[in-house]
Amino acid sequence: MEGVIDGDTRALLSEDGALDWCVTEFVRVVDARLPPRVFLRHCPELATAGSAGPITPSATPVTLQLLGSDPRGLAANAEQAISQGVTRLDLNFGCPAKTVNRHDGGASLLRTPERVYTVVGAVAEVSQRHGVSVNAKLRLGFDDKQLALACAQAAEAGGAEELVVHARTRREGYRPPAHWEWIARIRAGVRVPVVANGDIWSLEDYWKARTLSGCRDVMLGRGMLADPWLARRIRHWLETGGERLSPTPWSARSDMLIRYADAKRDAGMAEKVIVSLLKQWLNIMRGRDSEAAARFTALRRETALAPFVAGLSDLGSSSDSTSSGTAAHASSTLAG
Known part of the structure; x- marks a missing residue:
C-alpha cells in the first residue's frame, strides 16, 4: 500500500x-x-x-x-x-x-x-x-x-x-x-x-x-x-437487503487511474514517477480483473505517461460493461 x-x-x-x-x-x-x-x-x-x-x-x-x-x-x-x-x-x-x-x-x-x-x-x-x-x-x-x-x-x-x-x-x-x-x-x-x-x-x-x-x-x-467500487457494493448490499451491484466495469477502473494521473501531473510530479505509481495500482487490479491484467501486460514496459494513459483509456474491450446502482453507506x- x-x-x-x-x-x-x-x-x-x-x-x-x-x-x-x-x-x-x-x-x-x-x-x-x-x-x-x-x-x-x-x-x-x-x-x-x-x-x-x-x-x-x-x-x-x-x-x-x-x-x-x-x-x-x-x-x-x-x-x-x-x-x-x-x-x-x-x-x-x-x-x-x-x-x-x-x-x-x-x-x-x-x-x-x-x-x-x-x-x-x-x-x-x-x-x-x-x-x-x-x-x-x-x-x-x-x-x-x-x-x-x-x-x-x-x-x-x-x-x-x-x-x-x-x-x-x-x-x-x-x-x-x-x-x-x-x-x-x-x-x-x-x-x-x-x-x-x-x-x-x-x-x-x-x-x-x-x-x-x-x-x-x-x-x-x-x-x-x-x-x-468495493465499499459501494458492500454498502448497497447492506442497505437494500441483499441487492447486488453489477461488476465494476473497466471504464470505471481506467477512469480512476487516469484521474489519479491527472492529479499527479497537475501537482508537478515527474511523469516517470506517475507511470510507476500507475503500474503499482494496475498491478493490484490485475489479480482480480482480466481486463486490468491484459492492460498491465500490454503496458508493463511503457515508461512515458501519454502512451500509458492512452493504453488505459482505450475502451474497446468486449469485457467492459455498464453498471447500475448508486452509492450507499x-x-x-x-x-x-
Missing part, C-alpha cells in the same frame, strides 16, 4: 461516500519531533482541517497513522500532529516490511506485549488531554499467534479505543488465507471495538470475514484498490 494511498487516492476512492473513514500512510517516527511539513505531506487534508479534523473533499474523516517504537518520540509527534488539526490517531503495529521490522517498527513490537502497552499508553496520555482518539493496527503476531490476544489486551490497556486486526502474522505476510476466526478470539477478549482486516477482495469475502470474526466493521486495503474503511 505504501506509495499508493495518498491524499489523491483517498479523494478518489472516498468520493462516492461509501467509506466511513480513511487512514494515511504511516509517518515514521524515530525520536525527534518532526516538522509540520512532514505531517502535511502525509496528510494534505490538514491544510483545510476545521473543527472536525482532516477530511477528504467528500467529507470522509482522515486518520493519521504513526509508526515507531520510542514512546517519548511518538508522544511528542502525536502532540505535533494534534496541534495541526488531527482528531484521530492510529498506531501501526502491523507493517510486515523487513526494513521497518529491522528498525524496530511495525509488527516487530508484537513480540513483546509490554512494549505495545507502553507505546499506546504514551500516545494515549497526550491524545486524551486533547480529546483525540487513538486506535491500534495489529496483526496476529510476529512469527506465530501465541501472543495475539496478549498484544490486543495490551493495546486496550494502554488506551486504544479501537483495534484493527489484520488476520495474519508478520511471517505470513500477505499469503492467503487470512485467519478471520482468530479475530473472533481477540474480540471475545477485549471490550473495545475490533475491526477485521485482511484479504477482503469481494462482497463474499466481506461477509465471510464478518461471519468468522464476529466484527461489525471491516477495513479495506488492497481490495479497495483492486475494485474501487457501508461499514468499511480505507487503509494506508
Whole structure:
C-alpha cells in the first residue's frame, strides 16, 4: 500500500461516500519531533482541517497513522500532529516490511506485549488531554499467534479505543488465507471495538470475514484498490437487503487511474514517477480483473505517461460493461 494511498487516492476512492473513514500512510517516527511539513505531506487534508479534523473533499474523516517504537518520540509527534488539526490517531503495529521490522517498527513490537502497552499508553496520555482518539493496527503476531490476544489486551490497556486486526502474522505476510476466526478470539477478549482486516477482495469475502470474526466493521486495503467500487457494493448490499451491484466495469477502473494521473501531473510530479505509481495500482487490479491484467501486460514496459494513459483509456474491450446502482453507506474503511 505504501506509495499508493495518498491524499489523491483517498479523494478518489472516498468520493462516492461509501467509506466511513480513511487512514494515511504511516509517518515514521524515530525520536525527534518532526516538522509540520512532514505531517502535511502525509496528510494534505490538514491544510483545510476545521473543527472536525482532516477530511477528504467528500467529507470522509482522515486518520493519521504513526509508526515507531520510542514512546517519548511518538508522544511528542502525536502532540505535533494534534496541534495541526488531527482528531484521530492510529498506531501501526502491523507493517510486515523487513526494513521497518529491522528498525524496530511495525509488527516487530508484537513480540513483546509490554512494549505495545507502553507505546499506546504514551500516545494515549497526550491524545486524551486533547480529546483525540487513538486506535491500534495489529496483526496476529510476529512469527506465530501465541501472543495475539496478549498484544490486543495490551493495546486496550494502554488506551486504544479501537483495534484493527489484520488476520495474519508478520511471517505470513500477505499469503492467503487470512485467519478471520482468530479475530473472533481477540474480540471475545477485549471490550473495545475490533475491526477485521485482511484479504477482503469481494462482497463474499466481506461477509465471510464478518461471519468468522464476529466484527461489525471491516477495513479495506488492497481490495479497495483492486475494485474501487468495493465499499459501494458492500454498502448497497447492506442497505437494500441483499441487492447486488453489477461488476465494476473497466471504464470505471481506467477512469480512476487516469484521474489519479491527472492529479499527479497537475501537482508537478515527474511523469516517470506517475507511470510507476500507475503500474503499482494496475498491478493490484490485475489479480482480480482480466481486463486490468491484459492492460498491465500490454503496458508493463511503457515508461512515458501519454502512451500509458492512452493504453488505459482505450475502451474497446468486449469485457467492459455498464453498471447500475448508486452509492450507499457501508461499514468499511480505507487503509494506508
